[in-house]
Amino acid sequence: MGGVIGLDVGGANTKAVWRDGDDSRVVTRPYEVWRDRDGLIAVLREVVEALPAHERVALTMTAELSDAFRTKREGVAFVLDTAEAALPAPLSVLTTAGELVGIAEARARPLDVAAANWVAAALAVGAVHPDALMLDVGSTTADVIPIAGGRVAARGRDDLSRLLAGELVYTGALRTNLAAIAARVPVGGDWCPVASELFAISADVHLVLGHLPPEGYSCPTPDGRATDVEHARERIARLVCADAAQLGAEAIERIAAHLHDEQVRQIATAARRVSDTPIVPLGGGAFLAREAAARLGRPVLEMPWREAERDAAPAAALARLAPC
Amino acid sequence: MGGVIGLDVGGANTKAVWRDGDDSRVVTRPYEVWRDRDGLIAVLREVVEALPAHERVALTMTAELSDAFRTKREGVAFVLDTAEAALPAPLSVLTTAGELVGIAEARARPLDVAAANWVAAALAVGAVHPDALMLDVGSTTADVIPIAGGRVAARGRDDLSRLLAGELVYTGALRTNLAAIAARVPVGGDWCPVASELFAISADVHLVLGHLPPEGYSCPTPDGRATDVEHARERIARLVCADAAQLGAEAIERIAAHLHDEQVRQIATAARRVSDTPIVPLGGGAFLAREAAARLGRPVLEMPWREAERDAAPAAALARLAPC
Numbered sequence: 001m002g003g004v005i006g007l008d009v010g011g012a013n014t015k016a017v018w019r020d021g022d023d024s025r026v027v028t029r030p031y032e033v034w035r036d037r038d039g040l041i042a043v044l045r046e047v048v049e050a051l052p053a054h055e056r057v058a059l060t061m062t063a064e065l066s067d068a069f070r071t072k073r074e075g076v077a078f079v080l081d082t083a084e085a086a087l088p089a090p091l092s093v094l095t096t097a098g099e100l101v102g103i104a105e106a107r108a109r110p111l112d113v114a115a116a117n118w119v120a121a122a123l124a125v126g127a128v129h130p131d132a133l134m135l136d137v138g139s140t141t142a143d144v145i146p147i148a149g150g151r152v153a154a155r156g157r158d159d160l161s162r163l164l165a166g167e168l169v170y171t172g173a174l175r176t177n178l179a180a181i182a183a184r185v186p187v188g189g190d191w192c193p194v195a196s197e198l199f200a201i202s203a204d205v206h207l208v209l210g211h212l213p214p215e216g217y218s219c220p221t222p223d224g225r226a227t228d229v230e231h232a233r234e235r236i237a238r239l240v241c242a243d244a245a246q247l248g249a250e251a252i253e254r255i256a257a258h259l260h261d262e263q264v265r266q267i268a269t270a271a272r273r274v275s276d277t278p279i280v281p282l283g284g285g286a287f288l289a290r291e292a293a294a295r296l297g298r299p300v301l302e303m304p305w306r307e308a309e310r311d312a313a314p315a316a317a318l319a320r321l322a323p324c
Numbered sequence: 325m326g327g328v329i330g331l332d333v334g335g336a337n338t339k340a341v342w343r344d345g346d347d348s349r350v351v352t353r354p355y356e357v358w359r360d361r362d363g364l365i366a367v368l369r370e371v372v373e374a375l376p377a378h379e380r381v382a383l384t385m386t387a388e389l390s391d392a393f394r395t396k397r398e399g400v401a402f403v404l405d406t407a408e409a410a411l412p413a414p415l416s417v418l419t420t421a422g423e424l425v426g427i428a429e430a431r432a433r434p435l436d437v438a439a440a441n442w443v444a445a446a447l448a449v450g451a452v453h454p455d456a457l458m459l460d461v462g463s464t465t466a467d468v469i470p471i472a473g474g475r476v477a478a479r480g481r482d483d484l485s486r487l488l489a490g491e492l493v494y495t496g497a498l499r500t501n502l503a504a505i506a507a508r509v510p511v512g513g514d515w516c517p518v519a520s521e522l523f524a525i526s527a528d529v530h531l532v533l534g535h536l537p538p539e540g541y542s543c544p545t546p547d548g549r550a551t552d553v554e555h556a557r558e559r560i561a562r563l564v565c566a567d568a569a570q571l572g573a574e575a576i577e578r579i580a581a582h583l584h585d586e587q588v589r590q591i592a593t594a595a596r597r598v599s600d601t602p603i604v605p606l607g608g609g610a611f612l613a614r615e616a617a618a619r620l621g622r623p624v625l626e627m628p629w630r631e632a633e634r635d636a637a638p639a640a641a642l643a644r645l646a647p648c
Contacts, residue, residue: 034547067523067547070558071567115565140521159565163516168565170519179504180520192487195494196504197464198522199391223358223391234394241439241483241492243395 003054005089006318007044008117009033009079011066012140012175012219014043015312018051019319025051026308026316030218037068037078044086057087058322060094060117060314064110065159076110092322096157098123100322115159117314118143118168122152124317125280129301133275135267135292136313137285139174139219142267143167146275153275166270171263173212173285174219176202178239182262185240185255187247192240198222200235202263205256207232211287268292282313327378329413330642331368332441333357333403335390336464336499336543338367339636342375343643349375350632350640354542361392361402368410381411382646384418384441384638388434389483400434416646420481422447424646439483441638442467442492446476448641449604453625457599459591459616460637461609463498463543466591467491470599477599490594495587497536497609498543500526502563506586509564509579511571516564522546524559526587529580531556535611592616606637 003020012032018025027050031043040063048057064075080103083091093106096116106113118136122145125134130150136143144167146153156162163170171181178200184191199222206212208229217227225231230244233252237244244252271279271292278299281289293300303309309316327344336356342349351374355367364387372381388399404427407415417430420440430437442460446469449458454474460467468491470477480486487494495505502524508515523546530536532553541551549555554568557576561568568576595603595616602623605613617624627633633640 065519065562065565067559067562070549071569073567160511160516160570163519163565164511164514166517170517170521176520177501177503177522179501180507180518183504183507187484187488190488192484193490193494194504195389195483195487196500197494198501225394235391238389238391241389241487243397245395246484 003052004319004322005048005051005054005057006120006315006320006322007048007057007059007083008312008315008318009040009044009059009061009063009083010117011063014047015315016047016051017309017312017315017319018054020052024306024309024316024319026306026312027051028218028312032220033063033066034068037066040079041082041086044083048087054089056090056092056322057083058092058094058100058318059083060120060318061113062115062117064114072114073110076114077107080106094120094318098152111158118145119152120317120321121145121282121313122147122154124313124320125282125303126150126152128303129278129280131277132280132301133271133277134280134282135271135289136282137267137288138172138283139285140170140172140176142169142171142270142283142285142289144169144267144270144274146277166273169267169270171266172202173206173283173288174201174203174217176263178202178205178236178259181259185258187240187251187255194239195241199238200232202259203227204232204235205259208236208253208256209260211260216284264288264291264295268295271298272296282310284311286310327376328643328646329372329375329378329381330444330639330644330646331372331381331383331407332636332639332642333364333368333383333385333387333407334441335387338371339639340371340375341633341636341639341643342378344376348630348633348640348643350630350636351375352542352636356544357387357390358392361390364403365406365410368407372411378413380414380416380646381407382416382418382424382642383407384444384642385437386439386441388438396438397434400438401431404430418444418642422476435482442469443476444641444645445469445606445637446471446478448637448644449606449627450474450476452627453602453604455601456604456625457595457601458604458606459595459613460606461591461612462496462607463609464494464496464500466493466495466594466607466609466613468493468591468594468598470601490597493591493594495590496526497530497607497612498525498527498541500587502526502529502560502583505583509582511564511575511579518563519565521562523562524556526583527551528556528559529583532560532577532580533584535584540608588612588615588619592619595622596620606634608635610634
């Protein structure tokens with residue numbers, strides 16, 4: 001039999017990578033824990049059942065930050081309980097120190113296993129590129145992790161210290177509320193303050209700019225409508241309280257271009273602060289990481305992985321780290 | 325019989341003021357149109373049935389901007405249809421030029437009746453204070469409207485031109501996403517970038533700072549939990565990806581104080597830009613308008629209304645404007 005699954009349970013996506021030797025499979029399932037936390041058990045079962053037979057599951061999570069839980073402790077306990085109930089195979093859980101521990105130990109040290117998924121990816125990057133900056137840009141956040149001498153050289157370990165260090169940047173390729181990316185956008189040669197509602201998200205920007213195909217818009221749309229360019233334009237126009245027809249396609253594209261540029265600027269600023277080494281782009285938003293590298297004039301180093309594995313880097317890394 | 329109702333149908337609140345001579349009643353009903361637009365008809369019936377007998381209803385709206393509608397035209401048509409179906413009394417509708425028109429004319433000129441509620445309040449202010457700046461701070465937005473020689477001297481008429489002119493500031497006392505108020509907040513002597521989720525709103529800030537009693541938190545909480553200080557602290561802590569216990573009450577209060585200050589700064593900046601006259605504070609967030617006036621060293625002029633009317637200024641003004 002053989003085979004290991006790396007499982008990354010996020011607040012908005014669950015990702016699983018099965019691996020056996022050189023063979024691998026990737027399953028990504030958008031699932032927003034705060035909408036219905038009790039549905040998570042079915043999602044974990046479904047994801048793992050879609051993969052081949054396996055001897056164990058190595059788990060990491062960021063879902064504990066979801067406001068489905070009052071505290072991270074409560075969130076970690078819920079995810080561990082759910083994973084144990086959903087999955088028959090033995091479970092191990094990653095800590096922010098990079099160890100894989102048993103579920104009993106994970107329960108005893110909830111804050112050490114909270115938000116540890118970046119550690120898995122960074123360990124895998126360090127094994128290939130010993131002096132580099134990992135830029136894993138996901139749907140919602142970017143991990144900006146320095147690797148030095150093959151070791152994870154991050155200053156922060158938990159989310160708060162990572163935000164403070166610039167190692168966690170809360171901007172992503174899909175789910176970021178446009179009102180939180182920039183306070184002003186260009187409209188007709190002027191700067192227009194934005195409406196702070198949840199009218200449009202970064203997926204709308206990248207769809208309109210052609211960075212993302214409609215099927216790559218894998219999270220819910222803010223207005224519940226279609227993931228096509230026409231509807232994305234309407235959502236972006238609403239950011240300045242306008243109808244799409246009132247602005248026109250070109251003006252909407254200028255707004256989108258500014259927000260895209262601002263995301264790249266934010267990621268590049270964090271990268272400059274964290275390290276001056278070559279950049280390893282990962283994640284569904286790797287295109288933003290590459291643009292940040294270009295803006296900084298930094299070389300880009302690739303992970304020798306399939307694209308689907310790069311998009312689900314923590315899960316892919318876990319499937320490689322866990323002993324069969 | 326006699327009596328007129330001023331009805332202000334917003335995206336998140338419906339407000340109605342009944343008036344007959346010096347007698348008046350106010351009903352405010354939080355109702356978020358985008359969650360279930362088909363529920364609006366029952367809300368309008370309920371609000372009007374809670375008020376005394378009346379001869380007519382004067383209507384204004386901002387709900388058409390809600391992303392329950394693809395365009396403002398669609399939104400205006402929906403609100404007009406719903407009001408006509410819900411309310412037996414003859415309806416008149418306010419335009420952004422300050423006229424009250426019949427429903428057929430309103431249907432024919434949807435963009436002239438969209439987002440006109442600020443005009444009603446400004447006309448009423450102008451009748452009392454001919455040279456002043458109206459600062460009507462609601463749950464979500466602030467209207468910053470210059471009155472000169474008793475006339476409404478606004479440069480913008482629709483939402484987009486009002487945003488550009490600083491006459492519409494998208495910050496409010498209850499519903500504003502904290503991640504859209506400031507990109508960074510103070511944490512432990514440092515500045516921490518915020519998580520751009522919808523973890524906490526301005527009602528949490530003003531509850532924690534004692535500006536708002538728990539029953540004043542009249543919109544849904546982001547996490548679906550209680551409107552008490554303890555839960556508000558948890559929501560604010562999540563803004564920097566932390567648990568409340570990790571930060572402590574004092575650190576959370578410092579974050580709240582910064583966000584409060586930033587809201588006042590944004591309103592004061594717009595007020596300075598729009599006019600240099602005395603300020604007339606209105607709305608459920610009038611306390612923010614008064615603080616902006618203090619920051620600018622401007623005199624404050626009061627409207628001779630009951631507090632409940634000031635909180636629902638456009639509806640109260642409409643009930644005075646409409647002929648009995």
